[in-house]
Each structure stands twice: as structure tokens, then as C-alpha cells.
Amino acid sequence: MARPETGALVATVLVMAFFGLASQAFFSVAGAGVWLESASTYGIMAVAVALLMIGGEFDLSAGVMTGFTALIVGVLTTHFGVDIWLAVVISLVMALGVGAINGFLVIRTGLPSFIVTLATFFILQGVDLAVTKLILGQVTIQGMSKVPHYDSVQPIFGSQLQLGQGHFYVSVLWWGLWTLGGVWLLNHTRSGNWVYAVGGAPAAARQVGVPVRATKVALFMTTALSGWLVGMISLFRTSTVQATTGVGQEFIYIICAVVGGCLLTGGFGSVVGASLGALIYGMTFQGITFAQWDTNWLMAFLGVMLLGAVFVNHWIRLRVAQP
Amino acid sequence: MSQPIIAAHQVSKAYAGVVALRDVSIAVQSGQVCCVLGDNGAGKSTLIKILAGVHRPTTGQLLVDGRPVDFDGPKAALEAGIATVYQDLAIVPLMPVWRNFFLGHELTVGRGPTRRLDRSGMRAQVRQQLAQIGIELRDIDQPIGTLSGGERQSVAIARAIHFGARALILDEPTAALGVKQSEVVLRYIRRARADGLGVVFITHNPHHAYPVGDQFLVLNHGQTQGCFAKTELSLPDLAAMMAGDPLDLGD
Numbered sequence: 001m002a003r004p005e006t007g008a009l010v011a012t013v014l015v016m017a018f019f020g021l022a023s024q025a026f027f028s029v030a031g032a033g034v035w036l037e038s039a040s041t042y043g044i045m046a047v048a049v050a051l052l053m054i055g056g057e058f059d060l061s062a063g064v065m066t067g068f069t070a071l072i073v074g075v076l077t078t079h080f081g082v083d084i085w086l087a088v089v090i091s092l093v094m095a096l097g098v099g100a101i102n103g104f105l106v107i108r109t110g111l112p113s114f115i116v117t118l119a120t121f122f123i124l125q126g127v128d129l130a131v132t133k134l135i136l137g138q139v140t141i142q143g144m145s146k147v148p149h150y151d152s153v154q155p156i157f158g159s160q161l162q163l164g165q166g167h168f169y170v171s172v173l174w175w176g177l178w179t180l181g182g183v184w185l186l187n188h189t190r191s192g193n194w195v196y197a198v199g200g201a202p203a204a205a206r207q208v209g210v211p212v213r214a215t216k217v218a219l220f221m222t223t224a225l226s227g228w229l230v231g232m233i234s235l236f237r238t239s240t241v242q243a244t245t246g247v248g249q250e251f252i253y254i255i256c257a258v259v260g261g262c263l264l265t266g267g268f269g270s271v272v273g274a275s276l277g278a279l280i281y282g283m284t285f286q287g288i289t290f291a292q293w294d295t296n297w298l299m300a301f302l303g304v305m306l307l308g309a310v311f312v313n314h315w316i317r318l319r320v321a322q323p
Numbered sequence: 324m325s326q327p328i329i330a331a332h333q334v335s336k337a338y339a340g341v342v343a344l345r346d347v348s349i350a351v352q353s354g355q356v357c358c359v360l361g362d363n364g365a366g367k368s369t370l371i372k373i374l375a376g377v378h379r380p381t382t383g384q385l386l387v388d389g390r391p392v393d394f395d396g397p398k399a400a401l402e403a404g405i406a407t408v409y410q411d412l413a414i415v416p417l418m419p420v421w422r423n424f425f426l427g428h429e430l431t432v433g434r435g436p437t438r439r440l441d442r443s444g445m446r447a448q449v450r451q452q453l454a455q456i457g458i459e460l461r462d463i464d465q466p467i468g469t470l471s472g473g474e475r476q477s478v479a480i481a482r483a484i485h486f487g488a489r490a491l492i493l494d495e496p497t498a499a500l501g502v503k504q505s506e507v508v509l510r511y512i513r514r515a516r517a518d519g520l521g522v523v524f525i526t527h528n529p530h531h532a533y534p535v536g537d538q539f540l541v542l543n544h545g546q547t548q549g550c551f552a553k554t555e556l557s558l559p560d561l562a563a564m565m566a567g568d569p570l571d572l573g574d
Contacts, residue, residue, distance in 0.1 A: 188439040190429045197426055200415035207413040208427035267417040 004261025005273030007312045011259065011305070012276045012283075019287030026283075026290050029166035036168065039282025040175040041066075041230045043275045045249070046256035047182040048226035050274035053257050054186070055219045056199030056266030057106060057113040060250045061098070061120040065227030067245030068124050069095050070235035071132055074141030084149050092228050098124070099224025103217030113220075125247055132243040139243035144235070157229075158236035171233045175275070178226065182271035195219065200267025255302055256281055259309040280305065326389035327352050328490040328521040329374060329405055334383030336369050343369040344545045346383070351490055351521035356512060358532035359525045360565055361542035367525050370542070371492055374523065375407040376400030406488030410495055412479040416468030420460060421449040423467045424482050452481050456511055473504030477511045490521040497531045509535050529561040541565065 025031045045062060052059055069091045076087040102120055106113045132139055144150065161168045186192040194215045197205035206212050227246075235241050258264065259280060260273025281302070288295050327350035336344040344366040351357050361367050372378040373385070376394030385392050387403045394400045397407070414423050421442075430441040430448075446463050453460060458474050467475060476496050483491055493512070497505040512535050515522055526532050532539060539556070541548035541564050548564055556564075 184439075188442070190431060190440065193422055193426060193429050193440065196418050196422065197415050200417045204411065204413040204415055205426065207409075210427050263417075267415060 004268060004270040005276060006261070007309060008260045008270075008273045008276035008280065011308075012280055015280050015283050015287070019283060019291060023287065023290035023292075026287055029164045031166075031286075031290060033163075033166035033168050035282045035286040036172045037282075038286050039279045040169065040171040041233055042249075042252060042256055042281050043175040043278035044171075044178045044226050044230050044233075045223075045253040046260065046274040046278040047178045047271050048223040049253040050257040050260060050262050050269050050271055051182060051186060051195060052219045052223050053254070053262045053264070054199050054266060054269040055195045055216060056202065057216060057219065058117060058254065059102060059220060059223045060114065060117040061102065061124055062117075062223050062227050062253055063246040063249035063251075064121050064124045064128065065095060065098065065224055065246065066231040066234060066249065067128050067241065067243065067247065068098070069228040069231030070241040070245060071128055071141065071243060073232070073235055074144060074241050075132065075135055077147040078141060078143050079135055084147050084153050088153060088232065091231070092225070095224040095228035095231075096221050099221035100217060102224070103220035106220070107213045107216055121250065125244075128245075129243045141235075141241045144239040144241075150239075154236045154239075156236070157232040158239075169233075169237065171237070174229060174233065175278075178229075179271060179275045182274075186271050191215065191218070196267060252281060252302070255306050255309075258313065259305055261309075261313065263313050264310075325353065327386070328388065329403075330386040330389075331370070331373060331380070332384045332386060334370075334373055334380035334385070336373060336378060337381045342545055344373070344380075344542075347540075347542065347545075347547045349374075349523070349540055349550070351523055353489070353521050354516055354519045355537040356516050356522040356524055356535050357538045357540060358536035359523060359540045359542065360527060360529060360532055360561070362527060362565070364544070365542040366545040367527075367542060368494070369545070371407065371494055371523070371525060374400070374405065374492055376405070404487055404489035405492065406483035406486070406490070407492040408476075408479050408483055408494065408496065410498065412475060414467050414475060414479060417466050419464040420453070420467045420470070420478065421446045421463050424449045424452070424478065424485070428486055448485075452485060453478065456481055456514065457507075471504055471507075472500045473507030476500070476504075476508050480508075480511060480515065484515065484518075484520065488520065490523070491515060492523040492525070494525050495527070496524070497526060497528065505531055527565070529558060529565050533558040533561055 019026045049059065049062055072091040072094055073087045076082040076090060077084050098120065102117055105116045129139060157170065159170045186195060194205065194210045197210050198212045198215045202212050234245065256277030257269065257274040259277035260270055260275070262269030262274065284301055285298060288298055330350040332348050333346045334344065335342065335346055347366070347370060349357060349370070359367055359370060369378065373380050376397045376399050379393070385394065392403065415426065425445050430445050431438050432441045433439050450463055456477050458477060467478065470478065480491065480493065496508050500508065509531060512522055512524060524532060524536065536553060538550060538552055539561060540550045
């Protein structure tokens with residue numbers, strides 16, 4: 001049987017060749033820096049979302065989490081004068097807390113995570129806007145770079161390396177680390193075996209002694225952790241954040257994971273595939289601009305990709321999952 | 324003869340006053356297959372669940388190696404070497420065969436942060452186990468859902484044996500299988516017996532039970548119709564008794 005990421009690998013090559021032919025700038029060092037940067041934050045999230053989906057769950061609050069965590073740091077430092085390192089840690093703890101709540105609500109109630117996290121998505125979206133406006137009187141964090149010790153944190157999440165004409169952000173490195181970590185976890189640890197099992201057949205997993213609940217909660221917390229990382233990356237790269245940051249991105253993460261071979265029904269998928277899905281998204285997002293086309297086509301393109309991926313996955317499922 | 328691996332002596336079980344099983348006894352010797360036969364609702368599942376430690380008998384006594392025991396859960400039964408393979412097999416269809424085999428009991432190498440799955444070790448062990456039971460896979464990484472029903476059943480049984488079972492309780496292992504696939508499972512039951520395991524084979528099909536069984540316990544409406552050695556009755560006798568008609572003997 002084909003490996004889950006085979007389709008994504010073929011699509012990556014096709015998309016790369018396509019935009020390489022459509023635009024000379026695409027394969028320049030400068031161009032590569034742009035689309036790699038674009039893909040990196042989606043890739044970090046797609047890795048976590050893929051693990052969660054293989055574990056049989058969704059997290060629709062993953063997008064807004066990136067804004068939520070960045071806003072916490074922004075508000076705490078610029079308005080309340082909290083030490084920036086402390087603010088970053090508080091933000092991390094809050095993210096993990098929301099992830100744990102998502103997980104507990106899902107396993108306690110047995111409700112679909114699609115609904116539970118849709119609720120947390122809307123709650124966080126409202127909190128982001130209302131609280132930011134209430135405290136700052138505006139919906140944008142400003143003056144971030146004047147916060148004491150800003151320069152001590154900034155390089156971790158937002159530094160860049162210049163190679164020739166190209167700017168390569170540290171987020172690409174984080175993306176690589178996240179992908180390697182995800183592959184390690186999923187395919188080379190006991191926990192990874194449990195992730196497949198709790199998504200594929202939770203009742204069977206429980207029968208053979210897999211800690212189903214703990215595994216699922218850990219997956220939600222991993223997604224929240226990744227949301228925090230991406231929140232920090234976007235905050236320290238631009239030194240600003242909007243109260244609406246991240247809203248709507250959650251579906252792009254899911255698309256990346258599905259294009260990478262994850263089944264919507266859980267139990268099957270690939271971390272490398274999800275990363276390739278994000279790479280495809282980044283290349284397309286920037287490639288359309290390089291080729292000087294109307295960027296409004298991006299969403300239509302994504303939709304077609306998603307449909308193609310779902311057809312392939314459906315076919316796999318039919319072949320494998322006999323009753 | 325040595326002590327039976329597991330025995331139930333005059334066990335009864337009532338659910339909220341309704342008697343599901345009344346004064347049933349069974350003894351499973353090493354190297355013997357004890358078939359439990361009965362129609363739906365005869366009390367087969369209740370008996371299994373008592374042997375597997377899922378339910379406590381209302382009255383009566385369980386014995387392991389001749390000593391009285393009181394299982395407080397399936398885990399206690401498992402630790403005593405009594406493994407039950409249910410009809411759903413507790414497998415994850417999309418996962419590779421080797422991952423399924425070791426699920427929950429994964430082998431690892433290394434320590435601390437470098438502790439990792441012993442992928443090659445697990446693969447090799449599973450390949451060897453499957454070869455022993457006559458299943459040759461082209462690819463040990465293929466999802467277990469792509470195996471035939473009989474092969475899946477056999478893998479589930481092999482897994483139970485690998486993790487220390489001395490007595491196997493098989494819950495209708497041939498119920499959903501065709502003739503050929505059933506034969507795969509029956510062959511495997513014979514092999515388990517030859518390896519010295521005690522087997523409780525639950526079925527409602529006398530044609531599956533008779534060729535492999537050493538003893539036959541027939542249940543009807545929660546009561547025993549008798550426990551017979553193979554020498555005591557023929558296949559038509561067994562089939563007749565299943566139908567609840569002892570007058571049909573020697574048909």
C-alpha cells in the first residue's frame with residue numbers, strides 16, 4: 001500500500017515545477033526565503049494538527065491560539081510592564097491550559113472535538129478582541145520593540161539570516177525541528193504507537209492497555225504548544241500582533257494535514273506529509289504573487305488540492321478498512 | 324491427570340435477579356480443547372466473562388491450577404495466564420501488523436530521551452510468530468485490516484499466546500468466517516493444543532467444535548446439558564443436543 005505522504009510528495013514536485021516555470025524569481029535565493037518563511041508557521045501547526053488528527057480529533061481553536069498567545073505577551077509587556085520572559089512563560093502556560101481544557105472536555109463529554117473546539121475557537125476569538133480593546137483601547141499591540149529585554153527574546157523566534165539576496169527566518173529551523181520531533185514521536189516511540197491506536201480504534205486500544213484519555217489530552221496540549229510557538233514567531237518577527245490574528249487559519253492547518261495524507265476519521269496519516277502540505281501551501285501562496293496572478297485564486301486552488309487529497313484518502317480507506 | 328489450568332465449579336450468575344447461568348462446571352486441562360456450545364442466550368458469554376474476570380460469579384468457585392481464585396478484573400485473569408480473545412479481536416485495522424501485535428506492550432531500546440521502539444526487533448518477532456502459524460506476509464507493515472478474517476483471528480490468538488497465555492478463551496472465533504477461513508483458525512487451535520495450552524472454544528457450530536474438541540459442554544437457557552468427552556458422543560449426537568432434542572441420539 002502507498003505510504004500516506006506519497007500523494008503530497010508528488011504534489012510538492014508538481015507545484016514546485018509549475019511555479020518554477022511560471023516565475024524566474026521563484027527559485028532565486030530571495031524567492032526561496034520568502035516561500036519557506038511562509039510555509040514554516042503553517043508547517044509547525046500542520047505537524048501538530050496531523051498528530052491530533054491521527055489521534056482521531058480536531059482542534060478548530062488552533063488558529064486563534066496563535067493570536068491569543070501573542071496578545072497575552074503583547075498586553076502583559078506593553079501595558080502591565082511584566083518582564084518579557086515571564087510574559088512568554090505565562091503565555092505558554094495559558095496555551096497549555098486551554099489545550100488541556102479542550103482535551104478534558106472532549107474525553108469527559110464524549111462529544112465530537114469538532115464541536116467542542118469550535119466553541120473554544122469562538123470564545124478565544126471574542127476574548128482576544130474584547131479584552132485587547134478593553135485594556136488597550138485598540139486592537140493592535142504597539143511599542144513591542146521598546147519593551148525592556150525585547151532583544152533578548154526576539155532572536156529565538158524572529159531572527160533571520162541573510163544569504164545572498166535571501167532572508168531566511170529562524171522559523172524555518174523551528175519547522176524543521178518540529179517535523180523531526182513529530183516523526184520521532186509518531187514512528188519511534190510508544191506514545192506514537194498509541195496515537196495511531198486511539199485514532200484508529202479507541203475501544204481496541206483501551207482493551208490492550210493503551211492510556212487512551214491521557215494520549216488524547218496530550219495531543220490537544222501539543223497542538224496548543226505549537227499554537228504558542230507560532231504566536232511567538234509572528235509576534236517577534238513583526239513586533240506587532242492584531243487581535244484577529246490566526247482567525248481562519250485552523251482550516252488551512254487541517255488542509256495541510258489532509259493533503260499530507262491524514263484521514264479525517266483518524267488512525268492514519270503522516271507528519272512528513274503534513275509538512276509537505278504546508279510547503280505546498282507556502283509555495284502556492286507566494287508563487288501566485290511571484291507569477292503576478294490575482295491572489296484571489298489562492299483559495300480556489302486550495303479547495304481543488306483538498307478535494308484531490310480527500311479522493312486519494314478515501315480510496316485508501318476503502319482498500320484497508322474492511323468491516 | 325494434573326490440575327486443570329482453569330476450572331469453574333458450580334458457578335451461577337444472576338443479573339438483577341434474572342439467572343443467566345446456573346450451576347455450570349468446566350475444567351480446562353493443559354493440551355486440551357474444551358468446546359462450549361449453545362444457542363444465542365444460552366449463557367456462553369456469561370460463562371466466558373466469569374472465566375475472563377469481567378464478572379464475578381454469584382455463587383460457585385473459580386480455580387486456577389487447583390487453587391481457589393477471585394478475579395477482581397480482566398487484568399487479574401490475564402496475570403494468571405488466562406487470556407480472552409473477543410470477537411472484535413482488539414485490533415486497529417489501519418495499523419501495521421507488527422504495531423498491532425505489540426500494541427500496549429511495545430518493545431523499546433535505549434534509555435531516557437533516546438528510548439525508542441525496537442522496530443526491527445518487533446518486526447522480526449512478529450514475522451517469526453506468523454510464519455509459525457503459516458501466515459506469510461509480503462509486507463509486515465501492511466495494515467492488519469488487509470489480512471483475511473481467519474488470519475486476523477490467528478494473529479490475535481498468537482498475540483495472546485506471545486504475551487504469556489496458558490489458557491485461551493476464544494469467543495466465537497469462527498462465527499463470521501467462511502469455510503476456508505474457519506479452517507485456518509481451527510488448524511491454529513489444534514496447534515495451540517499441541518503446544519500445551521488449554522483452550523476454551525466458544526461456538527454455536529457443532530461442525531467446527533467436533534473436529535478439534537476434546538470435551539464438549541452444552542449450554543441451554545443458562546443450564547448445562549452435560550459435559551462430554553469426545554469418546555462419549557458423535558457429531559450427530561452433538562448437533563442433536565444443540566437443538567435441545569436428546570431423543571435424536573444416533574440419528
